[in-house]
Amino acid sequence: MALLDAVRLAWQTLRAQKLKSGFSLIGVFIGVSFFIGAWSITNGINIYMTEKFAGTVIGVNTFHLRRRPAFTPHVSDSMWRAWARRPRIRFSDAEAVSEGLTVPVITAWQSSDNGDIEANGKTVRAAEIVGATERYFDIKNLTIAQGRPFSAQEVRSGVPVVVVGSEVAQKLYPGRDPIGKTVRLGGRPYRIVGVVAEQGKLFGFSLDRFAVAPALSPVQDLVNPPGVVDALIVKANSEMEMREAMSQAEGIMRSRRHLRPAQGNTFVLETSEGVLEFWAGIQKVLFMFGPMVVLVSLVVGGIVIMNIMFMAVAERTREIGLRKSLGARRRDILRQFLVESVTLAGLGGAAGVLFGVLLTVALKAISPLPTALSGVSVVLGLLVGGLTGVAAGIIPASRASKLDPITALRQE
Amino acid sequence: MNFRTGDTPTPDIVILAHKLTREYDMGLELVRALRGVSVQIRKNEYVAVMGPSGSGKSTLMNLIGCLDTPTSGEYWLNGQQVSDLRDDELARIRNKEIGFVFQTFNLLPRADALHNVELPLIYAGMSGRARRERAEYALARVGLADRMDHKPNELSGGQRQRVAIARALVNDPSILLADEPTGNLDSTTSGEIMAVFADLHRQGQTVVMVTHEHDIAAHAARVITLRDGIVATDQLKAA
Numbered sequence: 001m002a003l004l005d006a007v008r009l010a011w012q013t014l015r016a017q018k019l020k021s022g023f024s025l026i027g028v029f030i031g032v033s034f035f036i037g038a039w040s041i042t043n044g045i046n047i048y049m050t051e052k053f054a055g056t057v058i059g060v061n062t063f064h065l066r067r068r069p070a071f072t073p074h075v076s077d078s079m080w081r082a083w084a085r086r087p088r089i090r091f092s093d094a095e096a097v098s099e100g101l102t103v104p105v106i107t108a109w110q111s112s113d114n115g116d117i118e119a120n121g122k123t124v125r126a127a128e129i130v131g132a133t134e135r136y137f138d139i140k141n142l143t144i145a146q147g148r149p150f151s152a153q154e155v156r157s158g159v160p161v162v163v164v165g166s167e168v169a170q171k172l173y174p175g176r177d178p179i180g181k182t183v184r185l186g187g188r189p190y191r192i193v194g195v196v197a198e199q200g201k202l203f204g205f206s207l208d209r210f211a212v213a214p215a216l217s218p219v220q221d222l223v224n225p226p227g228v229v230d231a232l233i234v235k236a237n238s239e240m241e242m243r244e245a246m247s248q249a250e251g252i253m254r255s256r257r258h259l260r261p262a263q264g265n266t267f268v269l270e271t272s273e274g275v276l277e278f279w280a281g282i283q284k285v286l287f288m289f290g291p292m293v294v295l296v297s298l299v300v301g302g303i304v305i306m307n308i309m310f311m312a313v314a315e316r317t318r319e320i321g322l323r324k325s326l327g328a329r330r331r332d333i334l335r336q337f338l339v340e341s342v343t344l345a346g347l348g349g350a351a352g353v354l355f356g357v358l359l360t361v362a363l364k365a366i367s368p369l370p371t372a373l374s375g376v377s378v379v380l381g382l383l384v385g386g387l388t389g390v391a392a393g394i395i396p397a398s399r400a401s402k403l404d405p406i407t408a409l410r411q412e
Numbered sequence: 413m414n415f416r417t418g419d420t421p422t423p424d425i426v427i428l429a430h431k432l433t434r435e436y437d438m439g440l441e442l443v444r445a446l447r448g449v450s451v452q453i454r455k456n457e458y459v460a461v462m463g464p465s466g467s468g469k470s471t472l473m474n475l476i477g478c479l480d481t482p483t484s485g486e487y488w489l490n491g492q493q494v495s496d497l498r499d500d501e502l503a504r505i506r507n508k509e510i511g512f513v514f515q516t517f518n519l520l521p522r523a524d525a526l527h528n529v530e531l532p533l534i535y536a537g538m539s540g541r542a543r544r545e546r547a548e549y550a551l552a553r554v555g556l557a558d559r560m561d562h563k564p565n566e567l568s569g570g571q572r573q574r575v576a577i578a579r580a581l582v583n584d585p586s587i588l589l590a591d592e593p594t595g596n597l598d599s600t601t602s603g604e605i606m607a608v609f610a611d612l613h614r615q616g617q618t619v620v621m622v623t624h625e626h627d628i629a630a631h632a633a634r635v636i637t638l639r640d641g642i643v644a645t646d647q648l649k650a651a
Contacts, residue, residue, distance in 0.1 A: 005534050016522050322518045325479060326579070327507020327535040329500045405479045409518070 003339070010340040013312075014347075021344060024308040027301020028348030028388055029355070031294050032381045036356020036373075038290040039380075041363070042283065044372035049279040059139060061242045064110075064270045065089060065097060065232040065249055071270070071278040086266045088225070093256060094232040100252040103236055103245040108136040109215045111223040111230040117164070117211050118184040119172040127168060128210040129185055131219040131229075136212060137163070137196075139235045147179045147194035150214050158216035162190035166198040167208035185211060186222045201368060242271070298384065301348065302392040309341050309396035320400050321408025334401040341393025342386050349385020353378050415452065421488050426586050426618050427453040427476060432485035432495075434471050445471040447641040448485070453587075453620065458613045460632035461622045468641040470591075473622045477510050477589050478502045490586040507535050511580025515592035517572045519564040519579075525551060526560040529579045536583060550578040554608055570601035577608060581617075588612065590621040594628055606631045 014021040064070070068083035075083075091109075098107045115129040130136070137149045146169075150161050162183060169178040169192070182189045190213055199207035213219035215229070224230065234249065236242035246269045253267050313320070320333055328336075357373060364371045415421065421428040434446040445468045453459055463469040474480040475487060478494055481502075487495040494505055506512075511532075519528045529547040538546070551560055554574040564572055573593060580588055590609070594602035610631060613619050621632060629635050630649075637645040 012522060318518070319520060322514075322520075323531070323535075324503065325477070325506060325512050325518075326532045327503050327583075329503040329535070331500075332503075332535060406474050409479075409514070 003335075006335050006339040007343065009336060010343040013340060014343060020308060021347075024304050024344055025301075025348035025351060027297055027304045028345045028385050029301070029352045031297035031301050031388075032349045032352025032385050033355040033359060034297060035290075035294045035384065036353055036377050036381050037359045037363070037371075038286070038294070039377035040356070040360035040371040040373050041369055042286050042290065043374045043377070044364070044370040045279075046283065047372050048370040049276060059141065059233075059235060059272065061237065061239055062139060062233060062235040062272070063242060063246050063249075064268075065094070065234065065253065066230065066268050066270055067266075069268050069270050070231075071275045087257065088228045089230070089232060089267065091227050091229065093253065094229055096256060097232055097234075097249045097252050101234070101245050101248050103241045103248065105234050105236045105241070105245050106135045106138060107133075107235070108139050108233045109133045109229045109231075110136060110233055111215065111220065111228070113223045115186060115222055117168055117172065119182060122172050124168050124171050124209060126209075127165075129219065129222055130210060130212040131215040131217070131223045132212050133215050136233070139233050143197040144194045145197035146177075147192070149194055150212075155214040155216060158214060158218070160188065160190045160213065160217050160219075161193045162211050162213045163194040163196060164192055164212075165196050165206075165208035165210040167206050168211060169195045183211065185213065185219055188218050190217070190219075205368075246271075294384075298388050301345070302388045305341055305344055305389065305392040306396060308344070309337060309393050310399075312340070313337065313396050313400040316400075317403060317408045317411045320403050321405045321411070324403070324405035325409060330401040333403075334397045337397035337400050338390065338393045341397065342389035345385050345387075345389025345392065346382070349382050349388075352385065353381045356381065415450070417486065421452070421491065423491060424454050425452050425488070426455050426457075426490055427451065427620070428486070428488040429472075429475070430486040430488075432472070432475060432482045432487060434468075434475060434480070435483045445641055446475070446482070449638070449641070449643055451636060451643065451646070453618065456613070456616050456618055458609070458619045458631075458633045459621070460629035460635045461620065461638065462624060462626075462629050462635055463638035463644070464624070467638040469622050469638050471641075472638065473589065473591055473620075476587070476620060477512060478505045503535075507532055508583060509586040511577075511583065511585035511588045513573070513576050513580050513588065513590040513593045515595040517564070517569075517576045517596070519572060519575055521564055524561045524563050525556060525567070525575045525578075528564070528575055529582050532579060532583045546582055547578075550582040551575070553581065554578045568601070569597050570604050573597065573601075573605050574608060577605075577612075581612070587618045587620055590619070592623055593621060594623070594625070602628065 067086050067088050094109050110130060110132050112128055112130040114126045117124040117127050133155050134150060134152045137144065144163070145166065149163055154161055162185065164178070164183065172178070172183060173181055178192045178195055181192050183192060201207060220226065234245055236245050249269060250265065254265065257266055259266065323333060360371045360373045363369050415428060415430050417430065429449055429451045432446055432449045433444070436443040436445060449472060461469050461472060475482055478489070482495050485495065486493060489505065490509055494502065497505065526544070526547050529550055530543050533543040533546055548560065551557060554577050556571060556574055556578065559567060559571060564575070567575065594605055597605060606628065609619055609621070623629050634648050636643060
């Protein structure tokens with residue numbers, strides 16, 4: 001019997017028993033939907049992490065010189081206390097490293113804290129207040145949409161000017177040109193010289209709620225103790241040069257802190273790899289539990305299909321006997337029931353793929369989760385659904401194929 | 413003709429059973445359904461097999477139809493010894509050499525008449541178009557050319573049995589094997605079906621029919637009566 005005939009036959013049988021077939025699809029449907037959904041979420045976050053987040057937070061070919069890592073998975077209390085005892089990165093450290101590097105790099109200081117931005121009686125609460133040097137905008141890839149960044153001159157003199165995020169500008173000066181207007185950070189007035197182009201959201205958090213002021217302006221009182229920076233950001237032209245700059249920076253810092261060879265660093269040089277490692281830790285958990293849920297629902301779905309197939313074999317014993325008397329071989333009967341079970345599971349899988357795709361699109365539209373559909377997951381979803389059908393159908397089908405035609409024909 | 417073990421039947425013999433026995437092991441007792449049946453049926457014979465229940469006629473029918481294999485003895489069908497063939501080879505023989513007609517019609521309820529008749533051709537591996545033509549021809553032969561797209565529940569009992577006969581004929585089998593073909597039909601319809609059989613016989617078809625009704629058996633040219641697993645009588649009717 002040709003495969004096409006078997007598929008057509010299976011389709012007829014399933015159509016004749018819509019309700020029963022529908023119920024038996026549910027398990028595979030749920031399993032495959034979840035599979036696609038979970039995959040899309042993980043995949044989306046992954047893309048976000050590698051392309052956008054790591055780039056946004058740290059940047060390509062860029063490292064941060066910090067007292068302790070900014071992004072870490074779980075850290076023990078003792079480790080945390082050890083980090084807290086480390087000396088901070090001082091202006092003098094940052095200057096010494098910037099001047100000591102022989103590799104062509106651009107550097108910027110960065111210190112930040114959360115605070116309110118006020119103007120006109122309006123307030124943007126819990127915005128990110130940043131004290132930085134002039135190359136900060138280049139390194140962070142911040143595009144100035146209006147006005148200009150502050151200059152090196154303004155940084156050195158500590159002029160109270162500020163570049164704000166687009167959300168801040170819109171909230172405080174809606175429908176008006178914010179350039180030249182005043183905002184208050186920690187009660188002190190700053191003149192807006194620039195607005196950064198809109199960056200959107202990351203996990204539902206706005207990336208446009210910030211204000212950057214020159215590092216030596218009064219903002220330093222808001223973000224750090226005097227003479228201290230959170231990070232010296234160093235951006236090189238290539239990965240190789242970044243590595244070279246990192247080892248130079250390490251040497252400079254170690255000699256400044258008089259560390260003996262046996263002593264570890266009392267600072268960290270953090271790259272985007274660090275952030276990605278942090279993400280990899282989360283991903284590992286997702287990849288462990290995701291498949292388990294999928295597996296459970298597929299096993300349940302498979303068992304349901306197996307039962308349906310056993311019932312089908314019992315109900316159609318006479319038909320099997322008839323088919324054998326008309327010349328059906330064992331493998332014809334085996335194939336017929338296998339195709340039926342695979343068609344069932346395949347339909348469930350296809351419906352699951354469809355729903356999973358819709359879920360992905362819907363999640364992207366209404367939730368902050370950055371989902372991204374992957375073709376691999378669609379193919380795998382269908383494959384897994386079909387395989388469930390084979391696994392669930394093989395025993396009932398083989399039982400059907402071994403039926404004795406005489407006994408089968410005699411059954412009522 | 414006297415057949416001895418080791419011989420090959422002559423080409424005009426379609427069915428040759430030689431000392432066929434069939435025993436069923438029922439655990440506590442051994443049921444000997446056939447105790448040595450020797451029968452020869454020529455091409456284009458019309459044979460009725462009779463006997464009370466328990467006489468072994470169903471067992472003989474199953475053996476002739478290659479649904480079962482004998483415990484001992486030889487069975488030759490159309491010049492081929494089938495008594496010791498394997499499962500898949502038996503399936504092929506059933507497909508090519510035997511056309512079954514059952515008491516309860518055994519049509520697939522969800523398929524129309526045409527598809528029911530196509531079934532043996534599907535298992536023969538015939539392609540779609542040729543299959544359709546053959547099935548249409550077979551249905552026309554039994555007078556159902558205008559009922560091809562009807563499902564079994566849209567047909568009368570006699571029409572259903574004629575669909576079953578068309579299905580039995582579609583592969584051009586060596587024998588038409590009917591098991592109580594009129595058992596579920598009233599006497600008028602039974603007469604129609606017997607007329608179809610007579611017609612097919614006239615066209616050269618070999619027909620073997622199992623029945624317990626004398627007036628049905630009377631349509632056959634030869635009546636074999638079984639009793640207690642052996643042939644009791646084997647009578648040719650004077651034409």
